[in-house]
Amino acid sequence: MxxxxxxxxxxxxxxxxxxxxxxxxxxKIILGIYHRAEILETFPRCGxxxxxxxxxxxxxLLFGHYRIAYVIDEDDCANILGVFHGSLDxxxxxxxxx
Numbered sequence: 001m002x003x004x005x006x007x008x009x010x011x012x013x014x015x016x017x018x019x020x021x022x023x024x025x026x027x028k029i030i031l032g033i034y035h036r037a038e039i040l041e042t043f044p045r046c047g048x049x050x051x052x053x054x055x056x057x058x059x060x061l062l063f064g065h066y067r068i069a070y071v072i073d074e075d076d077c078a079n080i081l082g083v084f085h086g087s088l089d090x091x092x093x094x095x096x097x098x
Contacts, residue, residue, distance in 0.1 A: 001040045007080040014066070014083065029064075033083055036063040040070065040078035 003011075011030055019026035039046055040061065047061035047070065056071040058081070069081045 001037060001044075001078045001080065003080045004082070007082050010083045014085070029066075033063050033066060033068065036061065037068055037078075037080060040080075044072045044076055044078040 011033065014033075015026045015030050017026075018029055045059070047059035047068070050058045050060045050069065059070055059072070061068040061070065065086045067084045067086060069084065070078045071081065073079055
C-alpha cells in the first residue's frame, strides 16, 4: 500500500481541523484511518467500486465518516489518492473519467 502526497496532505488537514477542538480525538481518527487502510495490504479489492478514471478503477474504503479513495496498480498494490469526509463532494478532487 502506498500513500500519495495528496493523501498525506488530506490526513494532515483532517488532523489539524479536528485538533482545534480535541487533539486526542484527532490522533484517534488518523490512527483509525491508518488501521482501516491496512486491510488493503491483504485485500486490495475490498473497497467498493466508485468510478473509472482512464485505465484506473477508483475504489472507496469507508472508515466512520471518512472515505479512503484508492486505485489498485498492476502489482495489486493499493495506491491511496485521498481521504475525504463523507460530507465533502469528492468529485471535485478525484481524477475524471475518460
